[in-house]
Amino acid sequence: MKVVSVEIRNFRNHTDTTLECGGGLNVLVGNNGEGKTNVVEAISYLSLTKSFYAASDAVVLQVGRDEFALKGDFSGDTGVRRHVEVRYRRDTARKTFLVDHTAAESLASVVGEFPVVVLSPEQTGITMGAPTERRRFLDLVIAQASKTYLQDLLEYRRILRQRNKILLDARIQRREPGDALEPWNKSLVETGSALMERRAAFFASFKDALERAYRTLAGNEEHPGADYVPSFKVPSWSDPKEIRALFEDELRQHEDEERRTGATGVGPHRDDIEFTIGGISARKFASQGQHRTLLVALKIAEFDYLKRQKGETPILLLDDVFGELDGHRSERLLEEAQTLGQVFVTTTDLRSFPRGLVPGEKTKVFEVEGGTVMEGVH
Amino acid sequence: MAYTAESVEHLAAQFAQLPGIGRKTAYRLALYVLKMDKEEVVSLARALVNAKEKIRYCSVCSNITETDPCGICSNAKRDRTVICVVEEPSDVLALEKTNEFKGLYHVLGGVLSPLDGIGPEDLRIKELLGRVSSSSVDEIILAMNPNVEGEATTLYLSKLLKPLVGKVTRVARGLPVGSDLEYADEATLSRALEGRIAV
Numbered sequence: 321m322k323v324v325s326v327e328i329r330n331f332r333n334h335t336d337t338t339l340e341c342g343g344g345l346n347v348l349v350g351n352n353g354e355g356k357t358n359v360v361e362a363i364s365y366l367s368l369t370k371s372f373y374a375a376s377d378a379v380v381l382q383v384g385r386d387e388f389a390l391k392g393d394f395s396g397d398t399g400v401r402r403h404v405e406v407r408y409r410r411d412t413a414r415k416t417f418l419v420d421h422t423a424a425e426s427l428a429s430v431v432g433e434f435p436v437v438v439l440s441p442e443q444t445g446i447t448m449g450a451p452t453e454r455r456r457f458l459d460l461v462i463a464q465a466s467k468t469y470l471q472d473l474l475e476y477r478r479i480l481r482q483r484n485k486i487l488l489d490a491r492i493q494r495r496e497p498g499d500a501l502e503p504w505n506k507s508l509v510e511t512g513s514a515l516m517e518r519r520a521a522f523f524a525s526f527k528d529a530l531e532r533a534y535r536t537l538a539g540n541e542e543h544p545g546a547d548y549v550p551s552f553k554v555p556s557w558s559d560p561k562e563i564r565a566l567f568e569d570e571l572r573q574h575e576d577e578e579r580r581t582g583a584t585g586v587g588p589h590r591d592d593i594e595f596t597i598g599g600i601s602a603r604k605f606a607s608q609g610q611h612r613t614l615l616v617a618l619k620i621a622e623f624d625y626l627k628r629q630k631g632e633t634p635i636l637l638l639d640d641v642f643g644e645l646d647g648h649r650s651e652r653l654l655e656e657a658q659t660l661g662q663v664f665v666t667t668t669d670l671r672s673f674p675r676g677l678v679p680g681e682k683t684k685v686f687e688v689e690g691g692t693v694m695e696g697v698h
Numbered sequence: 699m700a701y702t703a704e705s706v707e708h709l710a711a712q713f714a715q716l717p718g719i720g721r722k723t724a725y726r727l728a729l730y731v732l733k734m735d736k737e738e739v740v741s742l743a744r745a746l747v748n749a750k751e752k753i754r755y756c757s758v759c760s761n762i763t764e765t766d767p768c769g770i771c772s773n774a775k776r777d778r779t780v781i782c783v784v785e786e787p788s789d790v791l792a793l794e795k796t797n798e799f800k801g802l803y804h805v806l807g808g809v810l811s812p813l814d815g816i817g818p819e820d821l822r823i824k825e826l827l828g829r830v831s832s833s834s835v836d837e838i839i840l841a842m843n844p845n846v847e848g849e850a851t852t853l854y855l856s857k858l859l860k861p862l863v864g865k866v867t868r869v870a871r872g873l874p875v876g877s878d879l880e881y882a883d884e885a886t887l888s889r890a891l892e893g894r895i896a897v
């Protein structure tokens with residue numbers, strides 16, 4: 321998949337920006353605060369139906385405007401042209417997606433149609449931060465690969481909120497939740513188990529990809545690992561009935577705790593991932609350099625995974641990554657990225673770019689200034 | 699819109715309270731009413747009041763009706779051994795259009811949704827259990843919408859009903875997830891009814 325062109329209207333500091341993208345490397349160059357990240361954000365918004373930076377749509381709407389619109393023309397690996405556009409209005413706080421000029425029946429139906437992989441400084445939390453950040457990473461990858469997963473995920477979140485409301489009401493009113501919980505327990509276990517099975521299957525195939533990517537970048541024999549750590553121990557993933565029985569049992573064991581806290585104590589919303597380097601916890605012991613390499617490797621592995629699952633090459637968005645990596649690793653990343661497919665890269669200074677990057681035939685350079693974008697260096 | 703008359707504002711505000719009508723559409727409707735003949739407007743207003751005054755809930759199935767019991771409950775040709783449980787009167791309408799179902803209905807008046815403050819006591823569940831134990835019902839079909847709340851309601855009801863009724867079934871999951879019975883086309887609904895499964 322490639323972005324052929326993007327139109328950005330009233331989104332962040334871009335009032336009326338059009339980009340005719342190159343099929344290979346696209347470099348967005350400009351000083352800090354000029355609007356480079358915003359372009360990358362716009363592309364990923366079209367793909368993921370939301371911003372990976374901002375918490376709400378109101379935040380990305382340009383200050384003082386009533387409506388923003390993004391349009392993207394895409395071209396699939398087989399050359400099929402796809403079109404996607406989104407409009408968001410302040411007064412209704414609603415966004416509508418059009419895919420190939422027809423209204424999308426839900427946001428979930430858009431996710432995965434235009435696969436992207438985003439690498440930005442915000443994502444260092446995946447290896448260093450809280451479990452929430454790792455779950456977000458996991459969900460975003462699998463959801464792009466599988467619509468069933470996304471559907472289950474949305475249902476699970478709804479079930480969780482309904483169930484937590486019962487627990488919370490009971491706690492506040494100092495009474496037992498009673499049999500009101502029962503139907504929600506069943507739904508929680510069923511949908512939650514489906515999510516966990518899908519996550520376990522993901523890791524089984526993701527590990528190899530991670531190892532390959534890490535070795536390419538680090539060029540040494542350090543072994544990276546990524547292990548699924550569900551909220552309760554599951555000895556085997558082969559028997560669906562067994563998993564559900566374990567989950568039900570765990571719910572019973574968490575009963576007292578749930579009545580105290582007023583929140584669901586066990587389930588995939590409490591899952592985690594343990595990243596290791598050379599068999600040792602990366603979160604606890606890895607150096608800054610190892611963390612960075614691991615993150616980049618994760619993203620390349622994500623790229624690999626999505627490509628295999630979807631039979632469609634994702635678009636790679638690299639925001640401000642070269643300030644973070646040393647010269648050697650940057651060069652490796654760029655070399656690798658250019659072989660992968662279409663790449664968008666942001667930078668404040670073309671000269672600080674690795675030697676490997678001599679704007680070539682397949683490279684396009686865009687100058688970003690005050691929310692406008694111009695092709696070529698001026 | 700500060701220059702419009704207060705009565706138009708008021709009318710538009712009334713329209714805007716209706717489901718699926720935004721501010722813009724509300725104004726369009728209000729302005730359209732102004733263009734209508736007076737008789738037409740009066741007849742529209744009468745129809746609104748008339749419906750409200752005449753329509754009541756059936757004391758048996760809770761469907762909307764002008765007569766009590768409703769036309770379905772009092773129809774001798776309907777199969778009294780099967781009850782189809784639905785969320786809203788609009789679901790009865792949708793299922794009746796399929797011409798597939800010959801039994802009786804029970805309208806719950808919603809689904810379980812703690813977030814909206816709706817628990818079992820807010821739905822017509824007691825009435826359903828009353829019907830089941832006081833007459834000879836062989837099968838209950840649960841036809842909630844295919845979403846998280848519909849599922850929980852199905853699970854809740856099936857547990858209550860199983861000891862009381864020989865056969866408790868649910869409509870097939872053939873309905874697209876997230877879609878309402880109300881909006882499903884007739885063929886899809888017929889298939890869902892035909893392919894019902896035991897719970």
Ligand SMILES: Nc1ncnc2c1ncn2[C@@H]1O[C@H](COP(=O)(O)OP(=O)(O)O)[C@@H](O)[C@H]1O
Nearest residue numbers: 332333352353354355356357358380381382383
């Ligand atoms: N909703 C918004 N409306 C208008 N301008 C915005 C909005 N959100 C962010 N900006 C502006 O966008 C600029 C930052 O753009 P960004 O793409 O992050 O810069 P960079 O080129 O450093 O990546 C800032 O000047 C900020 O004021």
Ligand SMILES: [Mg+2]
Nearest residue numbers: 356357640666
């Ligand atoms: Mg930036």
Ligand SMILES: [Zn+2]
Nearest residue numbers: 756759768771
């Ligand atoms: Zn009736």
